[in-house]
Structures are given as C-alpha cells and as structure tokens.
Amino acid sequence: MLYRENGQFKSTYRADQQMLPVLQDRLFMLGLVAFAFLVVPFAVSDYFFLSMLIPFLILALAAIGLNLLVGYCGQISIGHAAFMAVGAYAAWNLMVRIPGMNFLVALVLAGLIAAAVGMLFGVPSLRIKGLYLAVATLAAQFFIDWMFARVKWFTDYSHSGSVSTAPIEMFGWRVDSPAEKYVFLLAILIVFTILAKNLVRGHIGRAWMATRDMDVAAEVIGIRPVYAKLTAFAVSSFYCGVAGALWGFVYLGAWEPLAFNLTLSLNLLFMIIIGGMGSIMGSYFGAAFIVVLPILLNQIPQWLGVPISTATASHMEFMIFGALIVLFLIMEPHGLARLWAIGKEKLRLWPFPH
Amino acid sequence: MHAMKAHIPVVVLCSVLVVGLFAPLVLGLSATGFWLEVLLGGLMAGVLYSLVALGFVLIFKASGVFNFAQGAMVLFAALAVARLAERMPLWAAILVAIVIMIVLAIVIERVVLRPLVNQEAVALLMATLGVTYFLDGFGQTVWGSDIYAIELGIAREPVMILDNLLEGGILINRDDVAAAIVAIILVGLLALFFQKTATGRALRAVADDHQAAQSIGIPLNRIWVIVWAVAGIVAIVAGVIWGGKLGVQFSISLVALKALPVVILGGFTSVPGAIIGGLIIGVGEKMAEVFLAPPLVAAFDLAGGGIENWFAYVLALLFLLVRPEGLFGERHIDRV
Numbered sequence: 001m002l003y004r005e006n007g008q009f010k011s012t013y014r015a016d017q018q019m020l021p022v023l024q025d026r027l028f029m030l031g032l033v034a035f036a037f038l039v040v041p042f043a044v045s046d047y048f049f050l051s052m053l054i055p056f057l058i059l060a061l062a063a064i065g066l067n068l069l070v071g072y073c074g075q076i077s078i079g080h081a082a083f084m085a086v087g088a089y090a091a092w093n094l095m096v097r098i099p100g101m102n103f104l105v106a107l108v109l110a111g112l113i114a115a116a117v118g119m120l121f122g123v124p125s126l127r128i129k130g131l132y133l134a135v136a137t138l139a140a141q142f143f144i145d146w147m148f149a150r151v152k153w154f155t156d157y158s159h160s161g162s163v164s165t166a167p168i169e170m171f172g173w174r175v176d177s178p179a180e181k182y183v184f185l186l187a188i189l190i191v192f193t194i195l196a197k198n199l200v201r202g203h204i205g206r207a208w209m210a211t212r213d214m215d216v217a218a219e220v221i222g223i224r225p226v227y228a229k230l231t232a233f234a235v236s237s238f239y240c241g242v243a244g245a246l247w248g249f250v251y252l253g254a255w256e257p258l259a260f261n262l263t264l265s266l267n268l269l270f271m272i273i274i275g276g277m278g279s280i281m282g283s284y285f286g287a288a289f290i291v292v293l294p295i296l297l298n299q300i301p302q303w304l305g306v307p308i309s310t311a312t313a314s315h316m317e318f319m320i321f322g323a324l325i326v327l328f329l330i331m332e333p334h335g336l337a338r339l340w341a342i343g344k345e346k347l348r349l350w351p352f353p354h
Numbered sequence: 355m356h357a358m359k360a361h362i363p364v365v366v367l368c369s370v371l372v373v374g375l376f377a378p379l380v381l382g383l384s385a386t387g388f389w390l391e392v393l394l395g396g397l398m399a400g401v402l403y404s405l406v407a408l409g410f411v412l413i414f415k416a417s418g419v420f421n422f423a424q425g426a427m428v429l430f431a432a433l434a435v436a437r438l439a440e441r442m443p444l445w446a447a448i449l450v451a452i453v454i455m456i457v458l459a460i461v462i463e464r465v466v467l468r469p470l471v472n473q474e475a476v477a478l479l480m481a482t483l484g485v486t487y488f489l490d491g492f493g494q495t496v497w498g499s500d501i502y503a504i505e506l507g508i509a510r511e512p513v514m515i516l517d518n519l520l521e522g523g524i525l526i527n528r529d530d531v532a533a534a535i536v537a538i539i540l541v542g543l544l545a546l547f548f549q550k551t552a553t554g555r556a557l558r559a560v561a562d563d564h565q566a567a568q569s570i571g572i573p574l575n576r577i578w579v580i581v582w583a584v585a586g587i588v589a590i591v592a593g594v595i596w597g598g599k600l601g602v603q604f605s606i607s608l609v610a611l612k613a614l615p616v617v618i619l620g621g622f623t624s625v626p627g628a629i630i631g632g633l634i635i636g637v638g639e640k641m642a643e644v645f646l647a648p649p650l651v652a653a654f655d656l657a658g659g660g661i662e663n664w665f666a667y668v669l670a671l672l673f674l675l676v677r678p679e680g681l682f683g684e685r686h687i688d689r690v
Contacts, residue, residue: 076476076479124671124675127675128674128678130474130476131420131476131479132618134479134614135615135618135667135671135674136674138611138614139664139668142664142667143664143668146660146661146663150658151654151656152655152656262608266483266487269483270483311499312495314491315490315491315492315494315499316491316495318492319487319488319495320491322484322485322486322487322488322490322491322492323484323488324484325481325483325484325487326465326466326484326488329470329477329480329481329484330469330470330481333477
C-alpha cells in the first residue's frame with residue numbers, strides 16, 4: 001500500500017538517472033543509514049559488534065569486490081583472499097616503515113598495490129576463461145600464501161611470521177572501541193558501495209557486463225576485452241585489498257601467515273553465490289548470511305536444549321553451506337538479491353494483486 | 355610452419371623441466387642414489403595425484419563438468435573404508451564403499467546434475483564446490499573427524515634395492531610399489547572398460563558429442579551416473595592408497611586439489627595425460643623442494659622452503675599461458 005510509485009514523474013535526465021529512482025527506496029535507504037549511524041552504535045553490545053557487525057561490514061566490502069569480477073565481468077576467481085592478504089600486508093608495511101603514515105592513505109595505497117598484483121594474476125584471463133581461470137587464480141592463492149609466510153621482509157623479520165598492528169589513529173581520532181570501529185567501517189563501506197554502484201552503471205560496468213554475457217559480441221561492438229578484463233581485475237582486487245587491510249587492522253589486530261587462506265576465498269565466492277551474482281545489494285546479503293549462519297548454528301541447539309559439539313556444529317555448517325549453494329544455483333541463480341527484488345515487485349501490487 | 359611456431363614455448367618449457375630434472379645430477383649437487391630416491395618419491399606422489407586426476411578427467415570427458423569435488427570424494431571414500439574396516443575385513447569394507455559411492459553417484463546425478471543440465475560450465479563448477487563442502491561435512495559427521503588408519507597388510511619397513519649397483523643403494527617402501535602396481539592395474543582395467551565394453555563405448559561417444567550420442571539412443575543420464583560411479587571407485591582406490599600411506603584425515607581433501615594443475619598440464623580430456631601430468635607434477639615438486647628450495651632460501655633469506663605448496667599451480671599457470679589445452683588435450687577450447 002505504501003510502496004507505490006504512482007505520481008512520481010521524472011521530468012529531468014538527472015531525475016531519471018538517480019541511483020534509487022523510487023522515492024520510497026530513497027527514504028528507506030536514508031532511514032537505514034541514519035539508523036546504522038545514529039542508533040546502532042549506542043544500542044548494541046560489544047560482543048555483537050565484534051562477532052557480527054565488524055566482520056559483516058568488511059566481508060561485505062570484499063564480497064562487493066569479488067562480485068565486480070565474478071558477477072559483473074564473468075571472470076571466476078577462487079583466489080581472492082590472496083588479494084586481501086596483499087592489501088593487509090601492504091598496509092601493515094606502509095604503516096610500519098613510513099613514520100607518521102595516515103591510515104587512510106595507507107589504505108588507499110594498499111588497495112592500489114593489491115590492484116597491481118590482481119592485474120598481474122589477471123593477465124592469464126586474456127587467454128583463458130572459465131575453469132582454466134579458476135586454476136590460475138588458485139595459483140595466485142597458493143603462491144601469495146607462501147610468499148607472505150616465507151619471505152621475511154614482508155613481516156619485518158618477525159620470528160613467528162605473524163604481525164600485529166597498533167590501534168588506528170588518524171586526524172586525532174583513535175579508532176579503539178568496537179562502536180568506533182563500526183562507525184569507521186560503515187563510513188568506508190558506504191563510500192565504496194556508492195562508488196561500485198556508479199562504476200557498474202557507467203561505461204566500465206557496461207563493458208564488464210557485455211564481456212560477461214558474450215565476449216565475442218562485446219568485442220564486435222568495440223569493447224576491448226583486455227581493457228574490460230584487466231580493469232575488472234584491478235578494481236576487484238582494489239576492493240579486496242582495502243577489505244584485507246581492514247580485516248587485518250580493524251578485525252584481527254594481529255594475524256598469522258595463513259589468515260587469508262583458501263577457505264576465506266571460497267567463503268567469499270559463497271557469499272556472492274548465495275547473495276546474488278551481479279548485484280551490489282546481494283554482496284551485503286551474502287556477507288550477512290555467511291557471518292550469521294555459523295553463529296546461529298552454534299546457538300540454536302543451545303536454545304533448543306540439544307547439546308551439540310563444536311566439531312559437529314562446524315561439520316553441519318559445511319553441509320548446510322554446500323547444500324545451500326547447490327540449492328541456490330538450481331532454484332535461484334541470482335541469489336538472495338533476486339528474492340529481495342521479487343519481494344519488492346510483489347509489494348508494489350500488495351494488497352491487490354492482479 | 356605456423357604449428358611449429360606455436361609449439362616453441364611448449365618445447366622451451368618442457369626442456370627447462372627436463373634440464374631441471376637432471377641438473378642436480380649433472381652439476382654434482384647430489385649422489386646418484388639420493389637423486390634416484392627423490393625421483394622415486396616424486397613418482398609415488400605423482401601416482402596418487404594421477405589417481406585423483408583420473409577421476410576429474412573421466413567426469414570432464416563424459417559430462418563436461420569440472421568436478422571440484424573429486425578431492426572430497428577421495429576423502430569421503432577413504433573415511434568410509436577406514437571406518438568400515440574397523441568392523442569387517444578390508445575387502446568387505448571396500449565392497450561396501452563401492453556400493454556407497456555408486457549410491458552417491460546416483461544421488462549427485464539426480465539432485466545436482468540433472469536440474470543444472472545445459473547451464474554454463476562455471477555454474478556447474480560452483481555446484482561441485484557446493485558438493486565438496488557438503489561431502490566434507492557429511493563425511494565427517496557420519497564417519498567422524500579424527501585421523502584413521504587403513505591397515506593394508508603390507509610390511510612398512512623399506513627395502514634396499516640396487517645396493518650392489520650404486521653406493522648406498524636406494525630405499526623404497528613396499529606400499530609405494532604396491533600402490534604403483536594397483537594404479538597400473540586400475541588404468542589398464544579402465545582402458546579395457548573404455549575400449550571393449552558397450553558401456554565404455556557409449557561413454558566415449560558421449561564424451562565426443564553429447565547430441566550425437568543422444569540421437570543414437572544413448573541415455574545421457576545413465577551415462578552420467580556410470581561415470582560418477584567410476585570416478586567414485588577411482589576415488590576409493592586413491593583414498594585407500596593415500597590413507598594407507600598417510601592416514602585418513604581432512605587434509606586429503608586439500609592435497610587432492612593438486613589434481614587441478616595435473617589435469618591442466620595433462621589436458622582435461624586425456625586419460626594418459628592425467629597419468630603423465632600427475633607424474634610430472636609429482637616429480638617436479640619433489641625435485642623443486644629438495645634441490646631448488648635450499649638455494650632459493652639461501653639467496654632470498656626465506657623462512658624455510660615449502661615451495662611444493664605452489665610449484666604445481668605455478669607450473670600449470672605457465673602451461674596455461676603457452677598451451678591451454680594441456681600436453682595431450684584436444685585442441686578446441688575457447689580462446690578469448
């Protein structure tokens with residue numbers, strides 16, 4: 001009843017090209033952002049921040065990055081945690097080696113370094129695609145894992161090979177408490193979401209999607225596949241690099257060489273499959289799902305009074321993830337985002353469907 | 355002339371590999387006996403990779419599905435055999451495991467493959483990723499997640515051979531030799547199955563051309579069940595050999611990922627390619643670990659070697675750049 005677009009006329013090109021053309025969507029988004037900034041930081045316990053909201057925000061950023069590559073450009077990658085690792089170690093080295101480094105500058109530089117590495121490992125995509133590319137990105141995963149574990153320079157010759165970070169401080173603001181971390185991450189995520197949203201509806205995003213849908217046709221209409229694929233790899237790795245740096249600095253604080261392993265890569269892939277490939281919104285859904293499901297699986301048996309060992313819970317988690325992925329690929333290949341869109345369509349007619 | 359030119363990078367890459375293989379010997383970095391031991395160790399690891407890769411190739415040939423779950427199937431089969439063998443003799447356990455893998459093949463075909471028929475290859479790849487996770491979780495829930503042993507009844511102590519020919523002789527393990535023999539028998543049986551039986555011919559027809567096969571009355575769905583079942587049985591063999599050697603544990607599922615570079619190297623559609631690719635990867639990474647890692651560690655001041663973790667993948671990456679269809683694969687992949 002409330003969700004109607006009757007009477008909302010667009011009389012300018014500006015109005016026609018808005019990100020959220022429907023007034024109710026804009027109001028909902030504004031309300032959501034206001035709620036996230038003004039209410040959540042004061043209403044939620046530290047445990048909730050640390051175990052859910054902070055990982056959710058960072059993983060959503062990484063999922064957006066992977067989605068740009070897999071969902072929009074159609075190039076599969078099972079090695080994106082490696083680019084998160086590049087971002088994390090790059091940021092760490094920049095912070096440690098350059099005194100007085102601003103964290104935001106380090107974050108952007110880390111993203112750029114990750115983008116360069118991502119482009120390097122994206123080069124095979126110019127000759128191969130699909131399954132073959134999957135193996136090429138696996139090579140990136142294992143090689144980069146090894147590199148950060150073995151080359152001592154990257155960890156500044158620390159004995160255990162693990163690194164730890166100082167609390168983030170910039171412009172006189174010490175991001176220390178969970179609520180502050182949350183606000184900081186939320187601000188970054190919103191900026192990057194708006195960027196991504198605009199990238200994918202601009203000419204680069206259209207080039208990506210054309211390449212994804214049919215590379216030969218895209219080439220015929222004048223899209224350079226080299227340009228489209230390498231920019232997709234670069235932007236995607238940039239996002240993941242930034243997310244990796246945040247994961248290391250804000251969420252983990254200190255991490256060991258294999259913190260960014262294959263499991264994380266696969267989890268990122270699951271996020272975009274479940275959330276919805278080719279959808280920014282879907283990246284959020286997927287990240288939320290992956291963060292919340294293990295916690296729920298641990299909690300639900302307790303609420304029900306059924307004792308379940310942590311090992312069984314983690315096996316159940318594996319099984320449920322696996323089954324859900326197959327289920328989503330069969331029933332709804334566009335994921336939760338598509339369900340959301342269907343829900344909105346239904347809402348437009350509710351309560352008087354045709 | 356053009357064809358010759360296209361092969362130059364492959365020739366260069368292969369010669370680098372061969373030179374790398376013999377360099378330690380020629381440069382006098384190692385005694386002949388030790389070098390042979392490393393070579394044999396690599397070959398043995400290679401046999402295991404080949405067995406996993408064989409499952410990949412069978413499924414890819416018959417259904418065009420890139421089966422990421424082959425490693426999980428090896429783990430599942432090994433767990434099944436290990437736990438069943440606690441209650442019954444080994445041969446009975448293996449028989450029961452074969453039945454289980456056949457049921458699994460039927461279920462996978464019904465639940466996963468049939469609804470996804472005609473989807474793009476990448477969607478199917480992701481579906482097998484889902485199957486991987488499901489099998490990993492399911493296997494450990496049903497069979498338990500500790501480390502289990504499979505007792506093959508082969509004496510553990512290594513035998514010394516060639517000790518009158520070479521100084522120091524060569525130590526080899528009896529179970530390694532048994533594994534190699536089993537692998538050879540399995541490949542021979544598979545070759546017979548493919549060449550001589552009606553089902554085998556049907557499988558090859560499907561591999562060649564789905565539509566043509568279907569139009570002459572070959573039931574695709576049944577073929578898929580058969581091929582997944584055969585891949586499951588290959589997984590049992592790989593799992594039993596591997597489990598007998600190193601114990602059955604979760605890491606099998608990860609190590610089996612090495613079969614991916616193996617099939618890239620050998621070619622997705624070639625059974626001999628899977629075998630030879632496995633041997634090349636096995637030998638290559640052992641040689642690299644033993645002879646290439648120490649100089650690297652010394653030169654770049656690394657915190658230890660461990661290059662066998664990525665050697666196979668990077669080698670496959672290089673091959674992808676110069677010859678994406680692999681050494682023995684059919685040359686009709688989509689170039690971009």
